[in-house]
Amino acid sequence: MDEYVLMDRRPQHLYMHVPFCSGKCSYCAFYSEPYGSARAERYLDALERELAPWTDVAAGGCATLYIGGGTPSLLSGAQWSRLFGILAPVTAGGVGEWTVEANPGTLSAERLTALAAAGVNRISLGVQALDDAVLSALQRRHRVADVAPSVALVREAGIANVGLDLIAGLPGVEDAHWRDTLAQAIALMPDHVSVYALGVEPGTRLAQQAACGAVRLPADSAVMRALDIAASVLADAGLESYEISNYARAGRQSLHNLACWRGGDYLGLGPAAASRVGRERWTNAPDLAAYCAALEAGAPPPREHEPVDAETDLLERLLFRFRLAEGVPVADCCAEAGPVGEALWLRWQPELERLQNEGVLIAADRRWFTTVRGREVLDSILERLMP
Ligand SMILES: C[S@@+](CC[C@H](N)C(=O)[O-])C[C@H]1O[C@@H](n2cnc3c(N)ncnc32)[C@H](O)[C@@H]1O
Ligand code: SF4
CATH class of the missing domain: 1.10.10 (Arc Repressor Mutant, subunit A)
Incomplete structure (x- = not known):
C-alpha cells in the first residue's frame, strides 16, 4: 500500500479509536483493554507515530473528527492535553464537527471545559438503558442517576450538541418499559439519538449467557416492535429519522457518520480502526500491544489491507x-x-x-x-x- 499516493486523496474524515474501558459490557465486541495510565501513555506515543505521515495531508484541517472507543472519556486530563498536542497539526487547520464518545459518570466539569476549549463541539453519550437493574445485568459501570448530570455538565461546558445511544431489544425490557426509557431520554432534550437493535456478538458474555439459557433474548418480532416504537416516539418528539438507526433534530445529524454512509473517504487511527481511502481499505489489528510495538519499531501497525477494484x-x-x-x-x-x-x-x-x-x-x-x-x-x- 503506497500511503503517499493515498495522501493525495486528502481524507476529510478522521476517526481515532481509544481502546480502553473500565470493564467489559456483556454485549460489546468493540475492541478495548482495561484502562491503565502507563498503557494509555504508550498508546498515545504510538498514535502520534501513526498520525505522523499524515500530518501534512491533514494540515488543512478536516471536516469531521470522531474520537471513539472504547471509552475516550477515561483518559486523564494530562493525557487529553497530550492528545490535543498530537492532533494540533490537524486541528490548527480547523475541524468542522469534533465528536468525543463518553460514558455517563466519566466526565467532570474541568475535563469538559478542556475539551470545549480544544474545539470539541459534540459529545456522544452511551446511555444504553435507563433502568439500574438492566444496566447492571449488562455489566455497565454507570447508573441511571449518572446520566442527567452528565448531560447537564456537557451543556454547562458550552458543548451544545449532545447525542445519546440506546439499545433496543434488551432482555427484560418490555414495550411499556421501553416507552418509559424513550420518554426519559427525550426529557434530556438530546440533539441526536441512536437506537441500535441488540446484536449478540460472538465471543461476548451475552452470547455465552444466551447459549446456556442464563439470558432469554427477545423474539425478532419484539425487537422489530421496539424499533417501530422508537421511530414513532422519537418522531413525535421532533427527532427525525435520517438513517436506519439514527434520529436527529434539524441540523444535528452526525456529520461524521453521514459522510461515511454517503461514501466519503475516512482515515482511522488506533488499534482496530478501519480506513477507506480511494480504492484502498485497511483495518488495524485489534491488538494494542502489537500496535504499539510496531510503531515503536518504526513500522506501520499490523493490519488487514484490501485494495478493491x-x-x-x-x-x-x-x-x-x-x-x-x-x-x-x-x-x-x-x-x-x-x-x-x-x-x-x-x-x-x-x-x-x-x-x-x-x-x-x-x-x-x-x-x-x-x-x-x-x-x-x-x-x-x-x-x-x-x-
Ligand atoms: C463504540 S460503542 C461504545 C461507546 C461508549 N464506550 C459507551 O459504552 O457508552 C458505541 C455504541 O454502540 C452500541 N453497541 C455496542 N455494542 C452493541 C451491541 N452488541 N448491540 C447493539 N448496540 C451496541 C452502544 O449503543 C454504544 O453506545
Ligand atoms: S459498550 Fe462502551 S464501555 Fe462497554 S465495553 Fe463497549 S466500548 Fe467499553
Missing part, C-alpha cells in the same frame, strides 16, 4: 447509502463513475425495478428510497444488489 469500490459506497432516509441518486452516481458506473447501472436497473414492484424500494426525484417495509428487510435488499 473500481466496481467494488462504487458498489460499496452506493450500498451504504441505502441506510439513509435521503435516498440514493443511483443513476447520477453511476453516470459520474464512467464505464464502471454505466455497467453497474445496466445490471442494477432491472433489479431496482423488481424491488420497487415488491414494495421495498421507491423511486422519486432521481433517487431510490427504502420504504418502511424495505427498512425492515434492508439486509436482503443489499444482498440482492451485490454481485
Whole structure:
C-alpha cells in the first residue's frame, strides 16, 4: 500500500479509536483493554507515530473528527492535553464537527471545559438503558442517576450538541418499559439519538449467557416492535429519522457518520480502526500491544489491507447509502463513475425495478428510497444488489 499516493486523496474524515474501558459490557465486541495510565501513555506515543505521515495531508484541517472507543472519556486530563498536542497539526487547520464518545459518570466539569476549549463541539453519550437493574445485568459501570448530570455538565461546558445511544431489544425490557426509557431520554432534550437493535456478538458474555439459557433474548418480532416504537416516539418528539438507526433534530445529524454512509473517504487511527481511502481499505489489528510495538519499531501497525477494484469500490459506497432516509441518486452516481458506473447501472436497473414492484424500494426525484417495509428487510435488499 503506497500511503503517499493515498495522501493525495486528502481524507476529510478522521476517526481515532481509544481502546480502553473500565470493564467489559456483556454485549460489546468493540475492541478495548482495561484502562491503565502507563498503557494509555504508550498508546498515545504510538498514535502520534501513526498520525505522523499524515500530518501534512491533514494540515488543512478536516471536516469531521470522531474520537471513539472504547471509552475516550477515561483518559486523564494530562493525557487529553497530550492528545490535543498530537492532533494540533490537524486541528490548527480547523475541524468542522469534533465528536468525543463518553460514558455517563466519566466526565467532570474541568475535563469538559478542556475539551470545549480544544474545539470539541459534540459529545456522544452511551446511555444504553435507563433502568439500574438492566444496566447492571449488562455489566455497565454507570447508573441511571449518572446520566442527567452528565448531560447537564456537557451543556454547562458550552458543548451544545449532545447525542445519546440506546439499545433496543434488551432482555427484560418490555414495550411499556421501553416507552418509559424513550420518554426519559427525550426529557434530556438530546440533539441526536441512536437506537441500535441488540446484536449478540460472538465471543461476548451475552452470547455465552444466551447459549446456556442464563439470558432469554427477545423474539425478532419484539425487537422489530421496539424499533417501530422508537421511530414513532422519537418522531413525535421532533427527532427525525435520517438513517436506519439514527434520529436527529434539524441540523444535528452526525456529520461524521453521514459522510461515511454517503461514501466519503475516512482515515482511522488506533488499534482496530478501519480506513477507506480511494480504492484502498485497511483495518488495524485489534491488538494494542502489537500496535504499539510496531510503531515503536518504526513500522506501520499490523493490519488487514484490501485494495478493491473500481466496481467494488462504487458498489460499496452506493450500498451504504441505502441506510439513509435521503435516498440514493443511483443513476447520477453511476453516470459520474464512467464505464464502471454505466455497467453497474445496466445490471442494477432491472433489479431496482423488481424491488420497487415488491414494495421495498421507491423511486422519486432521481433517487431510490427504502420504504418502511424495505427498512425492515434492508439486509436482503443489499444482498440482492451485490454481485
Ligand atoms: C463504540 S460503542 C461504545 C461507546 C461508549 N464506550 C459507551 O459504552 O457508552 C458505541 C455504541 O454502540 C452500541 N453497541 C455496542 N455494542 C452493541 C451491541 N452488541 N448491540 C447493539 N448496540 C451496541 C452502544 O449503543 C454504544 O453506545
Ligand atoms: S459498550 Fe462502551 S464501555 Fe462497554 S465495553 Fe463497549 S466500548 Fe467499553
